Amino acid sequence: MTAAAPEPKANMGQPVPRYDAHSKVTGRATYASDMPLANPAYAFLVTSAISKGRIDNFDLDDARGVRGVIDIVTHENAPKLKESKLFSNGGYAGTTIQPLKSPDIAHDGQIIAVVVAESYEAAREAANRVKVSYTVVTPSATFDSPGTTTAAAKGQNSQFKEDPKVGDFAKAFEAAEIQLTAAYGTPPQHHNPMELFTTSCAWIGDDLVIYEPSQYVHGLKNGVAEQLGIDADKVRVVNPYVGGGFGSRGSMTPRTAIIAAIAKRLNRPIKLVPTRDQGFTITTYRAETRHEIKLGASRDGKLVALRHEGAEVSSRPDAYCVGGTKTTTRLYACPNVDSLVSIVRADRNTPGFMRSPPEVPYLFALESAMDELAVKLDMDPVELRRINDTTTEPIEGKPYTSRSLMACFDEAAKAFGWSQRSPQPKSMAEGDWLIGYGCAATCYPTQMGPAAARVRLQRDGRTRVEIAGHEIGTGAYTVIAQTAAERLGVPLEKVAVFIGDSDLPPAPVAGGSNSTASTCSAVMMVCDQIRRRLFKAVMPDSLTDKAKETVGISQAPTTQAAKSDRPLDIEKAFDALGVSVVEEYGEWKPEGAPLDSFRAMHSGHVRLVGGHQMKDKIAYAFGAEFVEVRVNRFTHEIRCPRLVGAFAAGRIMNPRTARSQLMGGLIWGMSSALLEATEIDERNARYVNDNLADYLVPVNADVPGVEVILLSEQDDHINPAGAKGLGELANVGTNAAICNALYHATGQRIRKLPVRLENIEV
Secondary structure: OOOOOOOOOOOEOOOOOOOOHHHHHOOOOOOHHHOOOOOOEEEEEEEOOOOOEEEEEEEOHHHHOOOOEEEEEOOOOOOOOOOOOEHHHOOOEOOOOOOOOOOEEOOOOOEEEEEEEOOHHHHHHHHHOOEEEEEEOOOOOOOOOOOOEEEEOOOOEOOEOOOOOEOOHHHHHHHOOEEEEEEEEEOOEOOOOOOOOOEEEEEEOOEEEEEOOOOOHHHHHHHHHHHHOOOHHHEEEEOOOOOOOOOOOOOEOOOHHHHHHHHHHHOOOEEEOOOOOHHHOOOOOEOOEEEEEEEEEOOOOOEEEEEEEEEEEEOOOOOOOOOOHHHHOOOOOOOOEEEEEEEEEOOOOOOOOOOOOOHHHHHHHHHHHHHHHHHHHOOOHHHHHHHOOOOEOOOOOOEEOOOOHHHHHHHHHHHHOHHHOOOOOOOOEEOOEEEEEEEEEEEEEOEEOOEEEEEEEEOOOOEEEEOEOOOOOOOHHHHHHHHHHHHHOOOHHHEEEEOOEOOOOEOOOOOOOOHHHHHHHHHHHHHHHHHHHHHHHHOOOOOOHHHHHHOOOOOOOOOHHHOOOOOOOHHHHHHHHOOOEEEEEEEEOOOOOOOOHHHHHHOOOOOOEEHHHOOOOEOEEEEEEEEEEEEEOOOOOEEEEEEEEEEEOEOEOOHHHHHHHHHHHHHHHHHHHHOOOOOEEOOOOEEOOOOOOOOOOOOHHHOOEEEEEEEOOOOOOOOOOOEOOOOOOOOOOHHHHHHHHHHHHHOOOOOEOOOOHHHOOO
16 A cells, blocks of 8 residues: 555646645644643533433442542533534434433433543543432334334424426336346444544633534534523633544534533533443444345346435434435436435434445445446446436536546556456455455535635735634545635645634535535635736726726636636735735625524534536546455455545645545545444343444555545536535445455355344355
8 A cells, every 4th residue: 555645637736745744643623622721620421321211319427528529410411512413414413312401311322421520530430439219111222113103204304305306217128128226234333433422621710612623613612602501602612623524523512511501500611521332322323224126127227217215313303314216216327316315213322424324325325226226237337327427416406516437447457457357256266265356336416505714815925714614534625725826826834724612604514525615615605706806906997898808807717627717916016005915805705605604603503515416417526446356265264455446526735635635535435345234132222332343444454555536526506616525425335336346256145234143054
């Protein structure tokens, strides 16, 4: 596995090193847990030992006897908080299950008490001495558990408004020459970011400062203010760096307002650092899913009918679902499509966003089924996808703004050596190892949200960029700095970027792969405002519109590709203005954004647009993934020596950081196929492997070779930056490619994840 930065191609930015590389490797980067507090108290959580029932009483005498204990907060003496709606229903909260509100228990690991002490050690010791008596009710754990309820997702969740369909699926499927029906399943999975779910709260008079790893500082700020019943201007959220998020930090947590309220009552800063196992229940996760795919095709491989039925687990009070059929029903050309998504309510904590939330489980089913169909047709799986490639999606007939799916397949297949594949299962081997090749498509919707930025340019070229984006490890500092440097024509080393602070101009949630497209588009717009202001100072008013365009001062929006070729003489412009500093603020919103976008942006509400939701177009990034697996015919060990992915995602702002994201995604996709699963004790609806010793994640030795190919793609229909977003692209489809390769190696079709050696029958 090499780490060399790729050479830049057409429509790609420079592969400059990360802006924050030195800070991170030297330990100077500050995370939420690193923030210094004046004379803090330390909090430790007590969580429920049952999954459903009621707290009868607490015995706190032993806990209160621990030296240094300041307070123990339960539902009996907790500060009262206001309700907040679920994030996916237009609110702020990741769950509406509010801890310390009543004695009722809704899921395992629910927060039932907070111990506050002079030291972390004292708080932990006291928390372990809290004794709780319960009345236990038998919980419903997951699919097929007694007591669960099932209902169609449509109408229950504001983010899932349709079951896409077109034509007459039933009639077309019945008449199809080739038919396939198959069922698939994916397990629950947890994010497990490196940084724990820390919250520190400090009051300065009536103003609250929160240090917490967040993927949406403006959402957290407004959500906590709503729960506390105070003005949002009184709350500030600070987190310059986030130690991984993967969706787990996108919405307001159930702990933050509690810690803030306790800090207010005690008139003292409080720091909470939950344990790794508590992170499995006090935040969200990827819920388990089930799928039934029906495909009908003609003998030449053309799809004539497609139905995707999916089911997802959620909590009792929250109808959270991801509904990936909005993607799977639009990926290939098919005249007759049907779909249905259902929600199964169980006694579990509410699921939430996890990297590529809809596409990872839903494309596993579709791309596995496409491989099964190729076998039925005795057709190469790549050719089957080529036959069903399309420039318009089938549900509404919208054209793709750009679609390089088959170009990705061609590039990846060539690099992988797909032509050397013997198509018959079990026909390739080396010694005791059966060898299998598999492939799958990947895609992810191009999404954008309103964003604001402030840019300050000094006479000497030093530039300050302020935007409340988020550095979750993907390179946000770097691409924002590059955008400003390129647009203003200043050296990159003179650009300072400030993000991760709710006092800065608002940006959208760092989720849905929208951050680069949104923040860079806003920064570009503000830099253009500065350019226009400077050029206007040195150019006559009579300058023609054509000439203005050539120097980048046209009022029309400009794409990155159309950036001015004419250098800006900063010294001359500043002399003409008679100043040494120029500062501009601006608010950008994507085409098709709602009228209330800017108001929503400031109030911490999400207004993402794009993907299939565009008025007359559809925008997706695409890719193709090829894998090699090896299965030992005697021990049934599974190895994955090679992953190759080719990806097209509009303008690649920085090939170096993009390659790192895509490499990590490929590895995580392999992990979702072979390693990751949160095991549930179905008798008690409890997570069993709630630690990094038993929850399996890959290490370097699990994937010796990973190759990422970046395709140059021009898309002038999406946003000024021309970027589609790729952070959630590469881990989609990999799980299907792995299972397709396992079939090729063993002749055994496995439709339920994860695949472990005990599942192999050779």
